[in-house]
Amino acid sequence: MMEERNPLSCAAFQAQLPELIGSGEAIASHPHIRSCELCRALLADLETIAEAARQLLPIVEPPDALWEQIESAIKEEEGNPGKN
Amino acid sequence: MPHSRFPTQPPDPVPNPPAAEPAPQAPASHPVDKDLSPHPSEPPRGHPPVAPGAPISRPVDKEPRRGGPGTPVSPAVPFARAAAPNPAEADALARAQGGDHQAFAQLYSLHKRRIYSLCLRMVGNIAEAEDLTQEAFLQLHRKIATFRGDSAFSTWLHRLAINVVLMHLRRKGLSLISLDEAMEPAPDEGPGRSFGTLDPTLAGAIDRLALERAIADLPAGYRLIFVLHDIEGYEHNEIASMLDCSIGNSKSQLHKARLKLRDALRTDTRQEARR
Numbered sequence: 001m002m003e004e005r006n007p008l009s010c011a012a013f014q015a016q017l018p019e020l021i022g023s024g025e026a027i028a029s030h031p032h033i034r035s036c037e038l039c040r041a042l043l044a045d046l047e048t049i050a051e052a053a054r055q056l057l058p059i060v061e062p063p064d065a066l067w068e069q070i071e072s073a074i075k076e077e078e079g080n081p082g083k084n
Numbered sequence: 085m086p087h088s089r090f091p092t093q094p095p096d097p098v099p100n101p102p103a104a105e106p107a108p109q110a111p112a113s114h115p116v117d118k119d120l121s122p123h124p125s126e127p128p129r130g131h132p133p134v135a136p137g138a139p140i141s142r143p144v145d146k147e148p149r150r151g152g153p154g155t156p157v158s159p160a161v162p163f164a165r166a167a168a169p170n171p172a173e174a175d176a177l178a179r180a181q182g183g184d185h186q187a188f189a190q191l192y193s194l195h196k197r198r199i200y201s202l203c204l205r206m207v208g209n210i211a212e213a214e215d216l217t218q219e220a221f222l223q224l225h226r227k228i229a230t231f232r233g234d235s236a237f238s239t240w241l242h243r244l245a246i247n248v249v250l251m252h253l254r255r256k257g258l259s260l261i262s263l264d265e266a267m268e269p270a271p272d273e274g275p276g277r278s279f280g281t282l283d284p285t286l287a288g289a290i291d292r293l294a295l296e297r298a299i300a301d302l303p304a305g306y307r308l309i310f311v312l313h314d315i316e317g318y319e320h321n322e323i324a325s326m327l328d329c330s331i332g333n334s335k336s337q338l339h340k341a342r343l344k345l346r347d348a349l350r351t352d353t354r355q356e357a358r359r
């Protein structure tokens with residue numbers, strides 16, 4: 001696949017992309033990527049997105065009232081053991 | 085509220101203990117309104133830094149993770165912090181396992197952000213995320229005595245929460261097996277149109293809030309896999325086993341999710357430019 005001589009069409013190349021990306025192969029050296037600006041840009045964007053996602057931190061604060069709800073639900077369960 | 089964090093900190097048995105959980109860096113007033121730049125000294129969770137141009141498949145992740153190579157569904161341990169738990173957590177955990185309510189409140193305080201963020205991103209909806217967070221901590225309360233310490237507590241809890249969300253989505257009728265069919269966008273807006281367009285590229289920069297918004301707008305199946313893989317750091321084989329789908333399915337869903345995000349973010353960029 002990577003040694004393909006005939007340049008693939010963009011459509012054909014992009015159809016293979018999920019597998020190429022998922023396999024961890026060095027797509028940057030794929031002949032189609034080397035010769036196709038469009039798909040190079042696509043790949044760069046996908047990398048940017050994946051990298052940006054990696055940087056998202058789990059920092060969303062739940063509302064304070066949530067703990068109160070959890071607390072009362074726990075107390076209710078403890079008051080009714082065996083109800084679960 | 086269990087806001088008093090670590091009231092009685094024991095002496096550190098662990099060298100260089102990391103901050104247990106993102107310290108309350110200026111808690112966002114609104115759950116989705118959260119563009120907090122990461123603390124400079126804080127490494128991004130789990131994912132090792134990736135050089136520009138590095139493959140997006142994260143070959144480093146091929147190394148066996150915590151849990152051993154023999155456990156295919158071993159949680160990805162996406163969080164660097166999970167590796168060395170805070171001593172205050174170990175203490176709270178032990179006491180909570182013994183039924184100490186205050187200690188349980190402390191565990192909630194330590195993990196609420198991570199669990200809530202996970203739920204929110206997985207379902208893309210605040211009300212559901214609150215319900216699911218509550219359910220996750222209720223289950224934690226029921227099961228906490230069964231935690232044996234085979235994995236890091238945060239990893240265990242994280243996985244428990246994912247299961248809660250997946251159960252919920254299945255109950256809602258989202259077939260996790262046939263995501264592809266169920267979530268296939270109409271042909272004219274499908275990812276296929278990526279080729280042939282010369283729209284502006286993202287030029288290596290993505291606004292965090294725009295990304296969060298775009299993720300929340302993804303179709304449910306795409307969002308799920310994107311969150312699990314790209315944000316939480318799970319591998320395709322782990323996701324396939326969690327969702328009971330094929331690895332190929334997981335790969336193609338992830339790819340479509342990224343394409344959809346690219347479309348959404350580029351639309352953002354275009355609208356921005358028009359202003």
Ligand SMILES: [Zn+2]
Nearest residue numbers: 010036038039
């Ligand atoms: Zn091309």
